[in-house]
Amino acid sequence: MADLKKLAEQIVGLTLLQAQELKTILKDEYGIEPAAGGAVMMAGPAAGGAAEAAEEQTEFDVVLTEAGPNKINVIKEVRGITGLGLKEAKDLVEAGGKVKEGISKADAEGFKKKLEEAGAKVELK
Numbered sequence: 001m002a003d004l005k006k007l008a009e010q011i012v013g014l015t016l017l018q019a020q021e022l023k024t025i026l027k028d029e030y031g032i033e034p035a036a037g038g039a040v041m042m043a044g045p046a047a048g049g050a051a052e053a054a055e056e057q058t059e060f061d062v063v064l065t066e067a068g069p070n071k072i073n074v075i076k077e078v079r080g081i082t083g084l085g086l087k088e089a090k091d092l093v094e095a096g097g098k099v100k101e102g103i104s105k106a107d108a109e110g111f112k113k114k115l116e117e118a119g120a121k122v123e124l125k
Helices: 002-012 016-030 035-047 052-053 071-082 085-097 105-117
Strands: 059-065 097-103 120-123
Touching: 052 071, 059 071, 059 105, 071 085, 071 097, 071 105, 085 097, 105 120
Parallel strands: none
Antiparallel strands: 059 097, 059 120
């Protein structure tokens, strides 16, 4: 267990260049290819501070927290935003949850405004 912790600390301490070299070694010599840039490369910036990461957020989720009194209007907006059918949109509005995921801040704010004008309560995450 202590060896694994030591290995994890070494991986987190890698520079970007070292992480890239590690990725190449894993791929060429062992046939292991890290997904989407690899956890190794992501671990370095996380150690730098969560506040910096929060400021650099580029993708947002639009989350419906409450449908409000005008549920029909909210369902119409959800259908327009998501392209869902009537039943699926109604189920989403009644249950709440993510309406859109991984979109730009401008798009997320636009969808939030539309849903709030229809009477819903919405959060961006």
